Structures are given as C-alpha cells and as structure tokens.
Amino acid sequence: MTTRTRERRSRHDRRRSAKRARRLRLIGLGIALGLFAGLVYGIRWPMHLHRHWHITETIPLSRPNSLALDDDGALRYVTQATIPGALVRLTDTRPKLVFGDFGEPDGLLVEDRILTVSEAEDDGRVMAYNRDTARLRVLARMQRPEGLLRRPDGSLVVAQNVPEGRLWVLRDDAEPAVLVEGLNKPESLCNLPDGRIGIAESGRGRIVAYGPQGLEVLADDLDNIDRLACPADGSLWAVISRVRSGRLVHIVDGRHRTIARHLRQPQGIVLLPDGSLYLAESRANRVLRLAPRD
Template sequence: MERLTAPTPLRGSNGISFGPDGRLYVAEYLPGRISAVDVSTGRTEVVAGPDSPLQSPDDLVFDADGTMYVTDVAPGLVWRREPGGGFTVAADGLKNPNGIAALGHRIFVNEMTFSGRLLEITDGTKVLAEGLMMGNAMQFGPDGYLYYPHMFPGEVYRISPDGGTPELVAEAAQTVAVRFGRDGVLYVLSIDEAGTIVRIDGDERTEIVTGIAGLDNAAFDAGGRMFVSSFASGGITEILPGGTLREVVPRGLAGPYGVTAGADGTVTVADHYRIAGMYQPFAHALAADGDLLHFTSQYGQAATFDRATGASRTRAENLDQPQGIAVRPDGTLLIAEAGTGRVLAIAPDDTRTVVAEGLGRPVDVALDDGGRCHVTDADRGAVYRLDDGKPLALAEDLHTPQGLTFSGGRLFVVEAGRRRLVEVGPPSRVVAADLPVAVPRPVQPALFAEGLPGVPRQFAALATAPDGALLLGASGDGSVIRITPP
C-alpha cells in the first residue's frame, strides 16, 4: 500500500475558540468530533470523538466558567460540555443551529437558514431577532453588542443582548464569520475561494487575501495572534502581520468521498466541497470518462463536468441520496440511489430508467467486462450482481460494504464496518485489513430543515487505476491510498 496524499489531521475545521487551557478547540462538522490544537506545536488531540453524542458540531464557545457549548446542526441541538467531559443538552428544537457566542454565563445562538432566528438560550429560549439570511459565526463586540452576519447578501448587524432593533454596521460579500481582535478591530471573513478577510477599523477598510478557500472562523489568542479555519480543507493557519501565513495544522482532504482515475492515470477526488479544483458543494461519488467527470451530489443531483471546456450540466435532479456512480461505454450513467433502494440508468440524452429496485441501501456500483452491473447493499451486508434487474448475491454477511470495483476481472469491495478490503469469491478473502476507513456511525437523514444538505454518510470509495492498482478513499484519515492486490 502507498499513500498518494497525506492524512488530514482536521477533516474540515469549522468553529474555533480558545479554551481555558490555552489550546484552540476546533469543531469538525464532517467527522462529527471536536479536537484541541496546541498552536505553538501544531499537536492535535481529539477530545470528543465517535463515543460522544455529537453528530455534526459546527461552532463552539466557552462561558465564564470554562464550560463549552457546541451547536450540533443536523439534530438541531446545542450541547453543554462540562470541564469534566460530560455532555448534556442545553437547547433543542432549533433549525440548523450554527453561530454561538457567550456573554459571561449567557449563551446566544443563531440558525443557518434562509429565515433564521437569533436566540438567547441561557434560561429557556428567547428570540432576539428573526429573518436572518444564513446565520453563522458571531461575537460580542467591545461595545457590549452582539455582532452577527447575514451570509447572503453579505451583511453584518449588531443588536443589544437584551433585544431591540438590529442595526446594519458593515457589508462584505459572502460573510461567514464576524470576529473582533484584542484591540477591538472588527474582522469579517468571507467564504469565497480567495479566502478574503476584511479588516474594519472605524472608517478604514483593509482586505487580507489569504488564498484559503472556504474560510469558516477565526480566533485570537491572549497575545492577539489571529488564527483561521477552513471548512473546505481543514487545517489551522495563523495570519501574521502584513497578511503572511503560518501553517499550524496542515490542510488536506475533507473526505475523500469519491475517487476515480483517468486513462492517463491521473487520480481525481470528489472531496465534498471540491472536484478537480472546482468548487462543487456536497459532491459525493465520481466516475471519469475521458475529459468528462460524472458525479453525484448531496443536493440530489447527478451531473457531468467537462474538463476540456469547463462546462457542466445537470443530468438528473431530486434523486433520493444518490451515491455511487459508474459509466457504461455508451455514456449511460448507473447510479446507486440509496434513499429509494434502487439502481438507476441515465442515458446520454438524460432519459432515466430503473435498473433494479427493492434493495436495502445501495451505495456503490461497478461494471464487469461484460457490462453487467454489480452493487453493494450497505443495509443488507451484500454484494449483488444484477441479472435482468434481479439481485444475485455474490457475497453476504458483510459489515457495511461500500466502495466496489473490478480489477483484472476480479471484484473488490471495501467492508467499512470491519475496515478491510475483500476480494469477492467464491471463496471471498480478505486482501487488506485495519484500513483507515471510517466505521459507519448513525447520522440524521441526508436532508434537513429548509432543503439544506445534511450530514453526509462517510463513504469509503474504491476505484481502479489503468495499471490495475486499486485506489482507496481512506475516509478515516483523509488520505488516498494506492493498493496493489496480490
């Protein structure tokens, strides 16, 4: 086995806040965990992982006593984590809770929806403002007012912690976070690909272009040093005076969720937010066909991107959790529609037909040399060959089979629940074990409030390179691994 990319310590870094111990705490939305970073050494420690109740933590803050509060987007919760490590629910029934701020022992949170609310949750739920356009990271300013963003069209408002009429104080495109330096200067982060930060000091505005796509949040240490996170590529970066950068925790892949190889051996990854350098939110599985890249999206779409021309077109919409994708020689796409238990075919003219139905949760598809379709069923623990639409079991009693591919006429599957690669027989045999793939965890449905994409299911992708080597999307550590089967 050979790693083509290095593991990613932070699998997308979202909300960040310095804790009482001086470490920088990071909410990682995609893997559902919280890590703590020593910003001097870059050492990272997971402090709330798979054994915690968190599903999709997005932002966090500490109150005056050092108690941590965390927004958990998909289930609509705010968690309270005591210094000893125990979790209790601080608020529930929220729609996509995201930004969170503390004023002493008072806790405030906003909703990332197209008509969200700004709430105080200290003692029950009190609404301060409504009509937020995608709320996100917010903070109290030196004047005692709470500053918060409307991500679209890109505005910063402030409001008294006791309520009142919100006041517009600044405008900045695609505002994702509002932060104050130790000197009281306002910093506004944008989610653009250039990684723009606008520094607002009275009437003076200065732009800092970091080059970090998908900025999510910022935090200042006791000495006034500024650190930023990226939801798209993870990592923690210090913004030095003059706008130069110091990498504290390296950036990398957030997934990967899909992997494919072209005829020239070039490996391309669908990384939830990006494909081939193209910003493509919520991309999942991927299949190459010459200059064309076919992919599925958590928005319920299948689409095709032409690398030669830069053009893209939607092939299907309103699919129910489309995941694995393969392409026939004639250009027909085969898609595992996990939410309906079907395998679909989409012809070059975008005509849609059902290849098979009645499956449990199909998650990947692969074609043999004769053009027959094979599919993994994660719920039923099986690999099927589809003969005239009817599933014939080739392997059973697998624990969450996911990625599927052929190499040299041999069929391989990633058994994610046992973290191993299996060659499908008869007889089946284990080819590699203890792989860095994510063991499946319970998550909320793929879509949540107001049509926004929810938490993606971890997916261990598998593809074949032109020389027959296998390419594994190592969903457990964020790397791509090349495996030469025996």
C-alpha cells in the same frame, strides 16, 4: 444446473464485472481530475497575504472548522467538519478526540470546564460537554443552530442560520426565548465593545449590531460571510467562506482591507492579545497563525 443456465449466469457475471470495472475507473478518474484541478488551482492562484502580514505557524488538521482558546490563552480546541463531526484537543504530539459521532459542527465555546458545540443540522443540537465528568448534555434542539455567544448576564445566545433566522436566548431552567427575529441566515456572533451583539448575516452579506435601539448595519458588501470576530479596538474581522476563493477581511471605520485571499473555504477565527490570529482553512486541512509584520 444446465449448460445453458451456466452460460447465462457466466455472461451475466461478466457484464456485472465489466460494469463494476467501468465504475471504478470512472471513480478513479474523478479523484485524479479533482486532485489535478486542486493542484492547478494551487499553482495558478496560491494563497496571497497582505504585505504587512505573514504566516508564523501551520497546524495540519483534517477539515478544521471552529477554534477556541483554552484558559491559558493558547489554541487548544478545534471542531472538525468530518463525517461524523468531532471535537478535538490539540496536544504537543497529535490531536486528541474529546467527543465525536455528531453532525456538522459550527459554533464552539470554551468556558471553565464546559465545552459548548452547535450542530448545524436541520434538527441540530446545542450541546454542553463537561470535561471533568465527560457528560454530554443537550441544551436545545432547533433548525440549523450555528453561532454561539455568551453574554455578560450569563445567558447563551444561539444564531439560527435559516432565511427567517432568529437569535435565541438559552438560560438554565428556562425555555428558549427569541431575542431577535427577521434576520436572513445569521451565522457568527460576537460581543461588540459597546455591549451590543455583532451578527454576521450571511443571507444579506453584511454585519449588523443588535442593541437597545434595534439593528444597525456596520458593514456590507460581504457576500458569503461566515465568521466574525470583534476585537476591543472597534474594528471587525470577517471570514468570507468560499471553497477556492475565500478571503479574510479586516474592517476599520467602514473600510475593507483584504488580509488573505484565495483561501480554501476558511472557517473559524480567533484573535490573540498580541495582534495575531488563528484561522481555520477547512479545505486546505490546516489551521494558520497569521501575524502582522514588525
């Protein structure tokens, strides 16, 4: 190798090292700015709870998404919107991985020994995991399956979160069938006390009910609605999922009451018999238990 060639290579190596160093400095600066912005946001706009509610428990967990109670009524299972996605079981010491290595999770059902999870991807799966055998079975594939709901007849309803969204019915030994079509990005589902299906239709910012008479609007003005919970008293709980300005809304007789605001991308919600609830605050990396004050 000639002296001139060595000099050219040396100059090339120095330029490449300088570029790499600048890139690393920019990445470090971006991370620092992001952390600083998050700190400033948290200080200026902290989470605000309605005066009649308070936090009774905080569970640290990376990117919690959907929540489910176990047979004993305790919060046991949580999906995580990490990369890759994961389903974990909460224990007294630390979360225990049930299964992972899948795309972005969304819906979650726990029934007897079967855990059902939907994968919010373009070619997403609806998966059933048997806790006893550790067997994972794919029930269906479709574009962006999200909300899951078990109906009294045993069928499984899946919400397809696309602009021309549908509700699909899955039954054992049968092809998926369309139950409802013409929805705009349906996400979460729930069984209403009167037997109809409650649907969080995020594309139109509203909650609708589907039954024998078709669709009926129950509540609107809910931009970015993501999750839905329907207690036996006929009220509605809506999770408005925004990265830094999420809200938890309770709707009674058509009147909206914000229970929590300035949430950092709230996601899953599950109601408890004592009137309290668990809420996944994904970007804050925690699950909160909220309860009404005595």
